[in-house]
Structure formats: C-alpha cells, structure tokens
Amino acid sequence: MPTFTIEEDYLGEFVDPVNYDLEVGGDHPSHHFYANLAKQVGGTTLEVACGTGLVAIPLAQQGILVTGMDIVPAMLAHARNKSEALGLSIRWFQCDARNFDLSEKFNFIYMTGNAFQAFLNNADQQDLLQNIRKHLTTDGIFAFETRNPNWDDCSTDLNETEWMTYTNDKGFTVRITETREYDHVAQVLVYNLYRRWKEDGVEKERVTHIAIRYTYPQELNALLERSGFQILHQYGNWDKSSLTKDSPSIISVCKLA
Ligand SMILES: C[S@@+](CC[C@H](N)C(=O)[O-])C[C@H]1O[C@@H](n2cnc3c(N)ncnc32)[C@H](O)[C@@H]1O
Structure with a gap:
C-alpha cells in the first residue's frame, strides 16, 4: 500500500x-x-x-x-x-x-x-x-x-498546464504551470509546480511539489x-x-x- x-x-x-x-x-x-x-x-x-x-x-x-x-x-x-x-x-x-x-x-x-x-x-x-x-x-x-473529491481533480495529467501568472515581490512576471499525478490507492494528488520568470534577461526556474490527500x-x-x-x-x-x-x-x- x-x-x-x-x-x-x-x-x-x-x-x-x-x-x-x-x-x-x-x-x-x-x-x-x-x-x-x-x-x-x-x-x-x-x-x-x-x-x-x-x-x-x-x-x-x-x-x-x-x-x-x-x-x-x-x-x-x-x-x-x-x-x-x-x-x-x-x-x-x-x-x-x-x-x-x-x-x-x-x-x-x-x-x-x-x-x-x-x-x-x-x-x-x-x-x-x-x-x-x-x-x-x-x-x-x-x-x-x-x-x-471528483474525477476531474483526482486525475493524472503529465502535460504542463497553466495555473497562473503574477507579479512577484521583485516586480518580475512569474508564470506558473503544473503537472499532476494522482495515486488512487493512497488518494493522494501530487502537483509539480514550475515557476518561470526572467530576471534581467536571465531565465529562472523554481520547481516545487505539493501533495494533497483526498x-x-x-x-x-x-x-x-x-x-x-x-x-x-x-x-x-x-x-x-x-x-x-x-x-x-x-x-x-x-x-x-
Ligand atoms: C495551504 S496552506 C494553508 C495556510 C492557511 N491556513 C491559509 O488558509 O492561508 C497549508 C499550511 O499547512 C501547514 N502544514 C502542513 N503540515 C503541517 C503540520 N504537520 N503541522 C502544522 N502545519 C502544517 C503548511 O506549513 C501550510 O502553511
């Protein structure tokens, strides 16, 4: 299990x-x-x-x-x-x-x-x-x-989809995309979140994971x-x-x- x-x-x-x-x-x-x-x-x-x-x-x-x-x-x-x-x-x-x-x-x-x-x-x-x-x-x-719980949320989609775009504390525009993996036995959905922004012309990325139990x-x-x-x-x-x-x-x- x-x-x-x-x-x-x-x-x-x-x-x-x-x-x-x-x-x-x-x-x-x-x-x-x-x-x-x-x-x-x-x-x-x-x-x-x-x-x-x-x-x-x-x-x-x-x-x-x-x-x-x-x-x-x-x-x-x-x-x-x-x-x-x-x-x-x-x-x-x-x-x-x-x-x-x-x-x-x-x-x-x-x-x-x-x-x-x-x-x-x-x-x-x-x-x-x-x-x-x-x-x-x-x-x-x-x-x-x-x-x-519903079948749309409790699903796996490994294609990156848009979550949101916002302006961070330093004034940079951050785009957040996500992929999701649902484990039907554990009833746990793992989101992989990709934050990407440009700081003075340099591409930055921060990847985080969050797990939620249904x-x-x-x-x-x-x-x-x-x-x-x-x-x-x-x-x-x-x-x-x-x-x-x-x-x-x-x-x-x-x-x-
Ligand atoms: C989605 S946030 C919600 C925060 C706040 N309740 C709100 O509505 O803005 C979930 C919070 O749960 C906290 N958390 C996760 N596991 C915890 C634990 N075992 N004990 C205490 N806090 C925990 C995280 O640090 C995080 O701040």
Whole structure:
C-alpha cells in the first residue's frame, strides 16, 4: 500500500511566504465563514496550520482572540511581521499539528486553506484529530474544510498546464504551470509546480511539489466519529448549501462526542 508523508519534500510551496501571499492571498468567502463562527462560539480561537495568517489576521482585526500554529518557521515569521505591523496581539507557535501541546484549551479551533489535505495518510489524520481534540474545551467547536473529491481533480495529467501568472515581490512576471499525478490507492494528488520568470534577461526556474490527500465524504464522517467528534453541520460550500456530489468542498462543523 503506497503511503505519502509530508516529510517527502512537500513543503516547498511554503518556503517563500512573501510570494505565497501574492499568489494565493486576498479576501475569500471562507474568511467570513470562520470569522462568523468564531464570533458565534466566542472565547479563544486556534487556527491549526495557519500559514502566513491570511485568515487569522482578518479574524484578529475583527476583535477575535486568535492563536496560530504551523510547522513552517518562515510562514510564521511572515505572519508575525504582518500582525506586529498592524499592532495585533496574535500568538504564533511553530509546531507539528500531528504532535503538539500548547497546554491550553480553545473554544474554537479551525483549519482552512484545505490544510486538512496536507495530512497525507491515515495515521497523520488520526494524530491531527487527536491533538485537536486535546486542545478543545468540552463545549468547544472544531470546523474545517477539505475538497470534495471528483474525477476531474483526482486525475493524472503529465502535460504542463497553466495555473497562473503574477507579479512577484521583485516586480518580475512569474508564470506558473503544473503537472499532476494522482495515486488512487493512497488518494493522494501530487502537483509539480514550475515557476518561470526572467530576471534581467536571465531565465529562472523554481520547481516545487505539493501533495494533497483526498478524503471521501463517508470516509471523513467515519474518521471524525472514530476520533471522538460529532458532526453538527456539514456544508458543500461557503454559503452553507448542502453537501452534494457536485459540491466543491466538504465543510464540517463538529463538537466533541
Ligand atoms: C495551504 S496552506 C494553508 C495556510 C492557511 N491556513 C491559509 O488558509 O492561508 C497549508 C499550511 O499547512 C501547514 N502544514 C502542513 N503540515 C503541517 C503540520 N504537520 N503541522 C502544522 N502545519 C502544517 C503548511 O506549513 C501550510 O502553511
């Protein structure tokens, strides 16, 4: 049985946080979804796998007491720089979500940016959920999303296709193309990303890989139940529409069982 782990060179997307923000930053309906939930729950909030704080920072700006944790020091350093520049008192911790202990419990814990999909095998998913459980108050809420698997996404295409073009922090135009390889047994999709740009007439290239685990809806529910969570709501999109076979996401709102 093939297994993938995050240690296999799959964190390369997160070594350049300034350009990460330029590539994927900006307002998104998910930010409003988690901000509303955090306000509804009240008390303290933890974002697991918070990256550069693209979501945690807007939450803190709305008065929510946010703590962020992530495994990549560079992502957290950028998050800290941004929050300090804005005068926000967010605590940032560098830890592995599969094994962490902040010695406190939170009223609301969320994971977003499809970060749940960074947990590539069953053992990592279980360890993640056990650690989240440990950090949740008895009446706390845990919410997260993961992409709803579909045959178009879960496929292999070794021809380079365009992903996006953007202007990087140095003002150069960067073109990003991708190839994808899906392992149907491991349910893991590996993207190979090629960033190409010209710096003063010289061609530059940076190649990174990212792996994402797809978890099927029935499998996800069994995993949550087995991990001691009760699903309160499950949506297929940020407008809280029901989960259907065509939904882009599986958004789960849970409490301790
Ligand atoms: C797609 S990014 C999402 C970041 C952020 N939640 C957002 O929405 O902008 C996934 C994040 O998961 C983090 N990550 C991956 N594996 C992790 C682990 N084992 N423990 C903690 N963070 C992890 C990565 O470092 C990265 O910042």
